[in-house]
Amino acid sequence: MKQLDKPELDELDFNLIEILSNDARLSNRKIAAKLGVTEGTVRGRIKKLQQERLIAFTAVTSPDLQEDDKLAFIGVQTNLDQVDEIASQVSKMSGVTGVIITLGRFNMLVICLFNELGQLHKTASEQILSMPGVHHVETSIAVETVKYNSRIVRITDEEHPLEV
CATH class of the missing domain: 1.10.10.10 (Winged helix-like DNA-binding domain superfamily/Winged helix DNA-binding domain)
Incomplete structure (x- = not known):
């Protein structure tokens, strides 16, 4: 990292x-x-x-504008020596809006938007869980957002991808 x-x-x-x-x-x-x-x-x-990629100017959109409007989190347990590689691969998957490497029960937290449960199942079970080095995935679906600060995000772009 x-x-x-x-x-x-x-x-x-x-x-x-x-x-x-x-x-x-x-x-x-x-x-x-x-x-x-x-x-x-x-x-x-x-x-x-x-x-220095400390600020960027962009329009912040409401989730209501998204076709895939349900928010889910996927906790992922991986081999420790493969976390960075797996995180990089997962970050390229359709519907994935964030990948965070964590300490604790999971090595990684994947944030995604979906419209149908089948999409979430496919991402978690068929795509992520089937990757070599992934041992377990657990999904959680957001039912209500009490607080979310959209002002704080990691600023990346295609010319300067975030290195993991």
């Missing part, structure tokens, strides 16, 4: 991120006025934060 270095951010960076988190559509000029710095400083800080 790749260890991520903690970025060195100052108070201005944190204040900028807070402002953007509340309204990313604000102009650099308005942000600069709020922070008491120049527009060029704001533009440069935003560019640096984007290049």
